[in-house]
Structure formats: structure tokens, C-alpha cells
Amino acid sequence: MWGIASFTGRAGEPSDSIVAALRAQDHLYTLTLRGPDEDALEVIDSIVAVHSAAEIDAWVGYIVRPEVAIISTTVTEAGYRLDADWNPRADDAVVASDLAALASGTGSLESPLALIAHALEQRRLVGGGPLTVMPCDNMPDNGALVRAGLLAFASAVGLELQEWIEENVSFVSTSVDRITPRFSDDDLDLPHAHGLDDAVPVVTEPFINWILQGDFAAGRPAWETAGAEFVADLEPFENRKLWLLNGAHTAMAGFSRLRGCATVADASADPASRELVEAFWSEARRHLPVGVRAEEYCTALWERFENPRIAHSLAQIAEDSATKLGVRAAPVALAELDAGRTAEGCARVIAAWAAAMIAGQGQRDSRQADIDAAVASNDATRALVAVVSPTLAARAGFVELVDGALAC
Numbered sequence: 001m002w003g004i005a006s007f008t009g010r011a012g013e014p015s016d017s018i019v020a021a022l023r024a025q026d027h028l029y030t031l032t033l034r035g036p037d038e039d040a041l042e043v044i045d046s047i048v049a050v051h052s053a054a055e056i057d058a059w060v061g062y063i064v065r066p067e068v069a070i071i072s073t074t075v076t077e078a079g080y081r082l083d084a085d086w087n088p089r090a091d092d093a094v095v096a097s098d099l100a101a102l103a104s105g106t107g108s109l110e111s112p113l114a115l116i117a118h119a120l121e122q123r124r125l126v127g128g129g130p131l132t133v134m135p136c137d138n139m140p141d142n143g144a145l146v147r148a149g150l151l152a153f154a155s156a157v158g159l160e161l162q163e164w165i166e167e168n169v170s171f172v173s174t175s176v177d178r179i180t181p182r183f184s185d186d187d188l189d190l191p192h193a194h195g196l197d198d199a200v201p202v203v204t205e206p207f208i209n210w211i212l213q214g215d216f217a218a219g220r221p222a223w224e225t226a227g228a229e230f231v232a233d234l235e236p237f238e239n240r241k242l243w244l245l246n247g248a249h250t251a252m253a254g255f256s257r258l259r260g261c262a263t264v265a266d267a268s269a270d271p272a273s274r275e276l277v278e279a280f281w282s283e284a285r286r287h288l289p290v291g292v293r294a295e296e297y298c299t300a301l302w303e304r305f306e307n308p309r310i311a312h313s314l315a316q317i318a319e320d321s322a323t324k325l326g327v328r329a330a331p332v333a334l335a336e337l338d339a340g341r342t343a344e345g346c347a348r349v350i351a352a353w354a355a356a357m358i359a360g361q362g363q364r365d366s367r368q369a370d371i372d373a374a375v376a377s378n379d380a381t382r383a384l385v386a387v388v389s390p391t392l393a394a395r396a397g398f399v400e401l402v403d404g405a406l407a408c
Helices: 015-024 056-063 093-104 112-126 142-154 159-168 185-193 235-255 264-268 271-285 294-305 314-318 321-328 330-338 344-358 368-375 380-388 398-407
Strands: 004-007 029-034 039-044 047-051 070-073 131-135 169-171 173-177 202-204 209-213
Touching: 015 047, 029 185, 039 185, 056 112, 070 112, 093 112, 093 142, 112 142, 112 159, 131 142, 131 173, 142 159, 142 169, 142 173, 159 169, 173 235, 185 202, 209 235, 235 264, 235 271, 235 294, 235 314, 235 321, 235 330, 235 344, 264 271, 264 294, 264 314, 271 294, 271 330, 271 344, 321 330, 321 344, 321 380, 330 344, 344 368, 344 380, 344 398, 368 380, 380 398
Parallel strands: 004 047, 029 202, 070 131, 131 169
Antiparallel strands: 029 039, 173 209
16 A cells, blocks of 8 residues: 655745645645646545655654655756756755755755755664655656765765665656646635535646656556556657757746746747747757657647646746756757757747846746846856856857847
8 A cells, every 4th residue: 555745845834834734634635637628626645644844853754664665756957956967056055054964964954855865864774775766857867867966965974875875776767747837726716616625726737648767676556557657768758848848838938928928828829939939849859759759749739738727827937947948948959059950949949038037027046146147247148048058158159049039
């Protein structure tokens, strides 16, 4: 029998209110599949306990138990606090504090990989046995990324923990494809229409695609019975989702907001936004294998984007765009340049973001200090492209292409 002990990503409000609400309703919540015309609702009962990120003792208490087999994470690109080489960010105050706390064995921890490293050290000490770390994030090769980052944080604890992780912890890479907008107060009305009282409902689109690669060191649920796919090579599917779905979202978040669009559905109805996305997609599809059916996937994406009953906010998507562009647009641009093409579609996507930054219309971003310095520099375009990808900024002609797109 499998169950999930869930921890919030942050302590304090609004996370504490969600914890209290879930506990008050026996950890049950409703999932509404919101189609273009109607809803389908089900009650989810897989969570058996829920905790705040501040409950460190409870967190460690679970991880030391030998029957705990999987640590699953859902973290934003910026939330792991890693640099481009998958090392803890040297300029991050939280990272510095966490590394010092891990090294001394005292003090509080905040970043997700530091918390995992601390708990795994306690599991090692009590002989808790092997387990699997399974990130479900919008990052390429997320299993390898988390492995590298976790080992780096573990180095602050000591070599014994690093060696134990290498011998006992497996890392599974995943691609999770489903559009789930941020919670809105309007969502509270949906369960009531079905005779249910739910303080923390989740509303999502009907489409779902979950693909996994890797071995589970201590077993796993039979997720394939619910439609999950296990593959030997996740990368093509991962790139399909990151470039086509997430890349289009980030393109709209930069370009379409400046045109007065508030949601993905709004942007999908805007001809100029669609043309920008199609130009980017035409470049991205060239670097995807036939087996992922990219053309078919893009056709289905427009249908998903156009769903008027999914209010996916472009302002929400725009958060941390600097990091997102580095994994959603920069790889396509570099592949196009390596193939001898201009990467004009990618340049227009990055230019749209740069225009928003120069206009002071950015959203919350962990790279804000870098963005501000770039905007204030003598060559703002080149500096902003370098924030996204230093490699791309150094490629001949690309910055000029971005500059040209900014002038249009």
C-alpha cells in the first residue's frame, strides 16, 4: 500500500493555511479536469499526511524510515539554487547559510537540496537503506541535475554521505506534461457544484502525459496502470515538452503581455502571438526526432492553449523567465546556429523578454540583480542575452538579431 507524505516548499503563509485545510479534510482534495465545455471531478486520496516545510523533525522522521522508498520533488528552475554547471550558486545567501549549517550540523536549512542532504545523512546513520529521488520539474535531464546538485550539497556534510548517496540513491528523470494554473478563489465554487466542500481544490486541463526514465532502488507504485510511460531515453520527450509547451508559454509571457494579453487563451487568440510561437516552433521541431510526433503535438497544443476555461496567467508564467529561457529557448538557438541557420525565431522570443525587462514589466525573478545590471549597462541587449546564456551572447550575429527584433 503506497501513500504520500507531502511537504510544502515554503514555511509561513499561504503554505501553512493549505496544510491546515488539508488536515481538516483528512488530506482529501478534489481534482477538476476542466475541458473547453464541461468539467469532470474526482476526489484524490493518495496523500496520507501533510506538513509545512518548517517541520524539519517530521521531514527527517519520514526519510529515516526504511519503508520510505521515493523522495519526489516539484521545484522551479530557480528553486534548486544551482548555477549553469549544476553547482550551488556561490552568490546566493540562502545557499551559503545552508552549506554552513550542513558543515556544522547546526542551524536552520531552507533550500530543497540542503534539506534532502540533511535527511539522507540521518538515513545513512541509522542504516535506512536505498531509496530513489524523483524530480518532477521543468528542467532538462532533471534526474542528473538533482543528483549533481545533491552531491554538491552533501559534500558540505562529508565524503561518507557523498559515497553513500552514490551507492544507495537512484535518480529518476521525468517529464510531466499538464497545464495546471495557479489556484484562484473562483476554484472554490467548483466542488460545491458537485455537493462537496473543499478548501484546496485543484483545477487542471484534461490532457496528461507523464514519462519516466531510470531505476527505482526500493520499488515504486504501478504508475503505468494510470497511463505513465517508462522509456529508455527521456531526452526527446523532455525536449518536446520544454521547447514546445514551456517554450511557447515563456514566449507568450514576454511578447503577449506587452500586447495586453493576460492569459494563454488570450495570447492564442492574438495573430501576432501565434505567429511568434509558430516561428519558434518551426526551429525547435527541426531538432526533435520523428518518434515524438512534434507536428501532431503542436496541433494539440493550440487546442490546449485555446481552452477558454483554463485561466493560465501570463504574469505567473513570466516569473523567473531568465532561467526558463536558458533551458527553453537557448538550446534551440544554439542548435540552429550550429546548423548554419540564423535562429531568428529564438531571437524574437528572447527579444520579447528583453523588451519587457527594459520596459520594467518583468515579474519576480531570482536573477533580478543580474537583469537590473544588464538593463543599466552600455549594451543592454548583449548583457540581457548573456543573462539567459553567455554562450549565446558570444555567438556572432545573434545579439544583433535580437537587437533587430527589439527595434521592430
